[in-house]
Amino acid sequence: MIEIDNITKVYDGRAAVDSVSMTIESATITAIVGTSGSGKSTLLRMINRLVEPTSGEVRINGELTTDLEKNALRRRIGYAIQGHGLFPHHTVARNIGAVPQLLGWSKDKISDRINELLNLFSMPPEEFRDRYPAELSGGQQQRVGVARALASRPDLLLMDEPFGALDPIIRTRAQADLHRIQRTLGSTILLVTHDMEEAIQLGDQVAVMDQGRLVQHGTPADIITSPATRFVAEMVGGVDRPLRLLSLLPLSEIVEAGEAEGPPINDQASLRDALSVCLGSGRNTLPVERDGALIGRVTLEAIRSRAEGTHEPR
Amino acid sequence: MPNRTSSFFSRPGLLFAVLGLVALLAPFVTLAANRIVAGVGVPVWDIAAANTTIPGLAVLLAGLALGLPAALPKLRLLGATVGVAALVWLLMQGSTSLLEGAGPYARVSLGSGFWCLLAILLLLAADALSALSPGPLMRAGLLVAAIIALVLVLWSGALADLSIYREYISRHDAFFDAAQRHLGLAFGSLMVAAITGFPLGVFCHHNEGLRGSVLPVLSFLQTIPSLAMFGIMIPLLAWVSSTIPGAKELGVAGIGFLPAFLALVIYSLLPVVANTVAGLEATPPVTLDAARGMGMTRQQRLIQVQLPLGLPVMLAGLRIVLVQNIGLAVIAGLIGGGGFGTFVFQGLNQTATDLILLGALPTVTLALISAITMDILVELTRPNSVRHG
Numbered sequence: 001m002i003e004i005d006n007i008t009k010v011y012d013g014r015a016a017v018d019s020v021s022m023t024i025e026s027a028t029i030t031a032i033v034g035t036s037g038s039g040k041s042t043l044l045r046m047i048n049r050l051v052e053p054t055s056g057e058v059r060i061n062g063e064l065t066t067d068l069e070k071n072a073l074r075r076r077i078g079y080a081i082q083g084h085g086l087f088p089h090h091t092v093a094r095n096i097g098a099v100p101q102l103l104g105w106s107k108d109k110i111s112d113r114i115n116e117l118l119n120l121f122s123m124p125p126e127e128f129r130d131r132y133p134a135e136l137s138g139g140q141q142q143r144v145g146v147a148r149a150l151a152s153r154p155d156l157l158l159m160d161e162p163f164g165a166l167d168p169i170i171r172t173r174a175q176a177d178l179h180r181i182q183r184t185l186g187s188t189i190l191l192v193t194h195d196m197e198e199a200i201q202l203g204d205q206v207a208v209m210d211q212g213r214l215v216q217h218g219t220p221a222d223i224i225t226s227p228a229t230r231f232v233a234e235m236v237g238g239v240d241r242p243l244r245l246l247s248l249l250p251l252s253e254i255v256e257a258g259e260a261e262g263p264p265i266n267d268q269a270s271l272r273d274a275l276s277v278c279l280g281s282g283r284n285t286l287p288v289e290r291d292g293a294l295i296g297r298v299t300l301e302a303i304r305s306r307a308e309g310t311h312e313p314r
Numbered sequence: 315m316p317n318r319t320s321s322f323f324s325r326p327g328l329l330f331a332v333l334g335l336v337a338l339l340a341p342f343v344t345l346a347a348n349r350i351v352a353g354v355g356v357p358v359w360d361i362a363a364a365n366t367t368i369p370g371l372a373v374l375l376a377g378l379a380l381g382l383p384a385a386l387p388k389l390r391l392l393g394a395t396v397g398v399a400a401l402v403w404l405l406m407q408g409s410t411s412l413l414e415g416a417g418p419y420a421r422v423s424l425g426s427g428f429w430c431l432l433a434i435l436l437l438l439a440a441d442a443l444s445a446l447s448p449g450p451l452m453r454a455g456l457l458v459a460a461i462i463a464l465v466l467v468l469w470s471g472a473l474a475d476l477s478i479y480r481e482y483i484s485r486h487d488a489f490f491d492a493a494q495r496h497l498g499l500a501f502g503s504l505m506v507a508a509i510t511g512f513p514l515g516v517f518c519h520h521n522e523g524l525r526g527s528v529l530p531v532l533s534f535l536q537t538i539p540s541l542a543m544f545g546i547m548i549p550l551l552a553w554v555s556s557t558i559p560g561a562k563e564l565g566v567a568g569i570g571f572l573p574a575f576l577a578l579v580i581y582s583l584l585p586v587v588a589n590t591v592a593g594l595e596a597t598p599p600v601t602l603d604a605a606r607g608m609g610m611t612r613q614q615r616l617i618q619v620q621l622p623l624g625l626p627v628m629l630a631g632l633r634i635v636l637v638q639n640i641g642l643a644v645i646a647g648l649i650g651g652g653g654f655g656t657f658v659f660q661g662l663n664q665t666a667t668d669l670i671l672l673g674a675l676p677t678v679t680l681a682l683i684s685a686i687t688m689d690i691l692v693e694l695t696r697p698n699s700v701r702h703g
Contacts, residue, residue, distance in 0.1 A: 050603075050606060050607055070609075071610070071611055072609065073609070074606075074607060074608060074609030075608065079604065079607030079608055081600060081603060081607070082600070083598075083600040084600070084604075085598070085600035085601045085602075085603055085605075086601070086604070087604075087605075087618075087619060088598075088601070088623065089623055099608050099609065102608070102609055102610065102614070145604075148604075148608070149608075158607075
């Protein structure tokens, strides 16, 4: 568990981060969203003390970050950034093994860990270990950057716009990969992004920052259904809000007994997908299947009722 | 069919061939009654009997002709090599035959025609090489081969009848002393500049204030004309030698090796320090941020990230210094510092052109070899990513 307690950073008399407090549960992803200049990156960088707070404190599993020597602290926290920051003169293996090497792990242990991570990121070690970053595609470079940040099994992974440099198709795949890997490893991740869509897709919790202040912190559904301020409402995108909410809900929540015409839809699809199929095929009800067996149906009416009440900001 | 012509013939190759034909009209060598007076130009067809000049000329023209086909850079390189060989052979035959019966003090010197042809053939070689774009190891091999060929030609004594070679014979011992001294000045000052300049550059990188004061001072020193710099050293070191006890015994004096050496070190500092700072700053900011964020100490970042990434830029600084110092060390001759400059200034005083050349040619050759060698080193230290990718 990461506790951020009343943390403030003042630059030239102006608070870049203004008394922010929040708690991050272990094994979850928290996405901090904000426009540029909202203080989200400064907040992230105060956790591994790349920026020293003016006041306030951070505790990781109860331990104050100021109790540790700076570099020792940073070696316990993974750090992945936009544009990956890989060492261009080191191979993929040496890049991934950087932190374990700083921590003095044995050669065999580092090598095993590198193979394990490369396999996890679907990059066969025998093919990729000895390549240089310039020989990889943008998506591969980004994966190596995240693998490097995870190499020492850190208590916490900080990510600053990790997908910012990727094109949209690769970005979607990278987000899905991160989600899968976070669930596999049970990592605690704090991720900074300017993209609300990304925050909603990835975050178990979403924290919205505006002008140095934390204006709302809650589940993605909370943020969409009851935005705390006009700014948050704007961030979640006005007319798109009902659709965003539907994209968070799995079909399995509203399946009802009954039959329907036409090809079935999987129960892991989102309500937004179901709505799209309804509109596209001109049907009001869709059959729902799980593992190939029909389990019921979903109606356009039920989908609509879940989206109601979100069209106007409070 | 103009298109086909221009794609078959290399344009520079055509230019070199035309220029080469024109250069043949200029005096190939000059014949003088002694080493001081101005000589009379001799065109290439008059330097020896026709049965010598005609085959020599034929090979030379063949060399220029081989330089024409654009698509065959290897053949063009061969053409340049054959051409240079023909030049040397013509020179060998010509100098010997011209001296026959020309009097005991007569001298044969290199003429404008020879220099032009040599320059044209070397340009042809350079043009062909740039089309071949050989890797660093290949370039090193070619450089070694060229040096061996040069040494063999000089060693064989085939050119012993040339005036410049006679100047060399009469100063045989002094020549090697001067060479040693020249290398000592150039490489010694490079070493001292590197040993002091690298740490200074690292400090400047870490300390903005220090950088703000050091770099302008070094830039100012760089603007002092070299003659003035060597001149300033004379009273300065003379004063040190006469006032500081023990300095004279250590060999500190207003003229000689030390003032020249010091002046060269001062000129070397700016390129070394400035390129060290630039090299350390060449690390991409994200890479440095990642290194900091993963818990590398300042020293670890410097040694594991910034130095290896900045090495090519830092070596480029050393390359500038080395080439610059080999040239500047000539001025050291003026204040008794020794080196090839001694011959240049003696030659100027005696109006003996070939003695000047005896100082100048080795200096130019040395600078060229150093420049090519350093270029190869810079390329070899580039991050692997660039070489592979």
